[in-house]
Amino acid sequence: MTFLPFAIAAWLFAVGLYGIVTSRHLIHLVICLSVVQSSTYVLLLAIGYRTGAGAPIFAETPVGAPVVDPVVQALTLTDSVVAATVTALLLALAVQVHKKAGTFDPDELDILQG
Amino acid sequence: MELLHGLVLVLVAVGGTAVVFTRDPLAQSMVVSFYGILLGILFFVFRAPDVALSQIVVGAVALPTMILLALAKANQE
Amino acid sequence: MSFTSRRNLFFAGVLGFAALFLWGLRGLPDFGRYEGVYGLTLNKVGVAQTHATNLVAAVAFDYRGFDTLGEEFILFAAVVGVAILLRAHRDEAATDDAKEKEDEGRNVPHTSDPVRVLGLGLIGPTVLLGLYVVVHGHLTPGGGFSGGVVLATAALLVYLAGEYVALRRVSPESLTELAESAGAGSYAVIGVFGLLAGQAFLTNVLPLGTTGHLNSSGTILLINLAVGVEVAGGFSFILAEFLEQTLLVRERV
Numbered sequence: 239m240t241f242l243p244f245a246i247a248a249w250l251f252a253v254g255l256y257g258i259v260t261s262r263h264l265i266h267l268v269i270c271l272s273v274v275q276s277s278t279y280v281l282l283l284a285i286g287y288r289t290g291a292g293a294p295i296f297a298e299t300p301v302g303a304p305v306v307d308p309v310v311q312a313l314t315l316t317d318s319v320v321a322a323t324v325t326a327l328l329l330a331l332a333v334q335v336h337k338k339a340g341t342f343d344p345d346e347l348d349i350l351q352g
Numbered sequence: 353m354e355l356l357h358g359l360v361l362v363l364v365a366v367g368g369t370a371v372v373f374t375r376d377p378l379a380q381s382m383v384v385s386f387y388g389i390l391l392g393i394l395f396f397v398f399r400a401p402d403v404a405l406s407q408i409v410v411g412a413v414a415l416p417t418m419i420l421l422a423l424a425k426a427n428q429e
Numbered sequence: 430m431s432f433t434s435r436r437n438l439f440f441a442g443v444l445g446f447a448a449l450f451l452w453g454l455r456g457l458p459d460f461g462r463y464e465g466v467y468g469l470t471l472n473k474v475g476v477a478q479t480h481a482t483n484l485v486a487a488v489a490f491d492y493r494g495f496d497t498l499g500e501e502f503i504l505f506a507a508v509v510g511v512a513i514l515l516r517a518h519r520d521e522a523a524t525d526d527a528k529e530k531e532d533e534g535r536n537v538p539h540t541s542d543p544v545r546v547l548g549l550g551l552i553g554p555t556v557l558l559g560l561y562v563v564v565h566g567h568l569t570p571g572g573g574f575s576g577g578v579v580l581a582t583a584a585l586l587v588y589l590a591g592e593y594v595a596l597r598r599v600s601p602e603s604l605t606e607l608a609e610s611a612g613a614g615s616y617a618v619i620g621v622f623g624l625l626a627g628q629a630f631l632t633n634v635l636p637l638g639t640t641g642h643l644n645s646s647g648t649i650l651l652i653n654l655a656v657g658v659e660v661a662g663g664f665s666f667i668l669a670e671f672l673e674q675t676l677l678v679r680e681r682v
Contacts, residue, residue: 239358240461244454246361250368251450252443257372259439260432265377265422269384272415273368276391279407280364283398286468289461293399294484296476297569297641305484306399307468308475312489314395314403316500319574319660322410322418323507326667329422330514336426345432401570402485405562409578414664417585421671 243284250277264332264342268325275321279314286310360394367391381419388412480637481567481646489572490652494631498616501656505613508663515670540589548590555583563657567646573653577660584665593672605666612659619651 250273257270286307292299294308336342367387374380388411395404430438458464471488481487489497563576588596623632631648638645 239354240459241455242358242361243460244457245451246365248447248450248454249365252447253369253372255443256439260436263375263377265419266375266380269377269380269419270372272384272411273371273387276368276387276411279391279403280361280394283395283400283403284460285457286463286465287398287461288463291399293401293570294472295401295482295570296484297482301476302473305472307463307465308471308484308488309465309468309493311400311403311485312493312497314400315406315485315572316489316497316574318403318406319410319578320500320504320507322414322578323504323663323667325415326418326671327507327510327514329418330511330671333422333425334514342426400485402483402572402575405570406575406578409575409582413582413585414578417668418671421668425671 243280243287247277247281247284250274250280262343262345264335264344265329267344268328268332271328272321272325275317279318282310282314356397360390360397364390364394377419377423381416381423384419385412385416388415476640479633479646479649480640481649482641483567483569483572485570486567486572486649486653487646490567490649490656491631491633491646494620494652497652497656498620498631501613501616501659504660504663505609508609508666511667511670515673545590548586552583552586552590555579555586559583559657559661563653564643564650566653566657567649568641568643573656574660577657578664580657580661581664581668585668588668588672596669596672600665600669602666602669605662605669608658608662609666610662612655612657612662615655616652616659619648619655622648 254270254274254277257273258267261267261270286309288304288306291304291306294305294311296305299305332342335347339347341347364387367383367390371380371383371387374383388407391411392404392408395401395407463469471484471492475484475487475492476482479487479491481491559576559579559582561576562571562579563573566572566576584596584600587599620631623630623634626632626634628634633647633649635647635651637647644650
């Protein structure tokens with residue numbers, strides 16, 4: 239039971255990677271990439287968790303009370319917003335590919351030009 | 353609390369699998385929005401309210417919007 | 430490579446990866462038994478050193494401020510990339526007057542009235558919530574990143590409640606570009622304050638104030654505001670670029 243979060247993170251990574259490898263639509267591929275990224279968030283937060291501890295916000299809790307690790311939360315917080323912007327960049331790339339080649343299927347994009 | 357953690361983790365795993373196995377991007381954008389909310393609940397249960405707030409706003413609102421706009425652009429051509 | 434051979438190769442690879450990954454994860458401490466020194470030390474001294482009650486924001490903008498500066502520039506570069514990609518073949522829109530005339534002459538499907546009313550009613554509370562989340566980043570959960578996205582959602586509500594023309598009037602291109610660049614640049618300029626005071630880059634050199642009050646924690650508050658402005662401008666810009674692509678091409682047909 240204590241190994242479950244790490245196993246879930248590994249499962250999400252593997253299943254997202256399966257979606258990327260066997261994808262037939264570029265936008266489906268980009269969404270599977272965001273699933274892979276979410277597996278790293280789950281792993282990070284699972285590492286920083288302490289049983290019986292509270293959130294690292296000291297507005298109400300006194301300073302000495304046990305709280306979970308704030309460093310991994312800072313990493314995950316900035317990462318999740320920045321990853322959405324990078325996903326926007328990938329979607330713009332997919333839109334341009336569709337404009338040029340007329341299809342979203344990666345298997346049909348084998349014409350190298352220029 | 354251990355039971356709640358386990359339950360939400362299993363739901364997240366099922367949600368992630370559902371996102372990958374929904375092949376049509378239009379339906380997938382709705383599934384990924386629901387998956388974003390599930391992840392937000394998971395982060396909240398892991399005592400990370402900051403991260404949960406960011407995840408809900410980004411994963412359930414901004415990401416499906418951009419997917420739908422990209423699909424609308426492509427379907428017009 | 431055909432589909433089935435690619436999939437079989439993937440299964441072989443992922444089995445090896447899963448074995449190594451799970452073996453590596455077994456070396457971690459059990460879930461719930463956190464033993465890292467860095468986190469435990471920060472929990473004890475963080476609030477006293479930075480006068481910020483939201484320790485996650487203190488870590489993100491003070492202790493690890495340099496990493497967050499890098500992440501913010503990734504965001505900036507991604508927005509610039511979207512702008513370049515979706516403008517590269519802008520042979521459709523010539524000047525701004527031509528764009529205005531096209532906007533008035535096109536036929537958009539009529540949005541239903543409940544959507545318009547609800548969107549209009551939610552714009553004010555959303556902007557207020559976004560500003561609250563950004564400004565109180567060092568006190569309660571939130572901060573520049575989440576609050577900036579909430580503010581960009583308000584721009585999306587303007588589009589839903591009205592038309593694309595209304596969105597363009599409320600958040601014109603020049604304003605979102607200015608907001609985004611100013612936010613990104615301000616973060617670096619605030620870092621220079623530390624250099625001017627004779628200490629390292631991004632040191633918290635402004636007066637720290639009283640813990641729990643709005644005007645406290647020195648540069649963390651300013652950096653929150655800068656990041657909020659940048660993320661709001663960046664996301665509004667991305668939304669407007671995607672919407673412009675969707676609607677301008679419709680006119681050409």
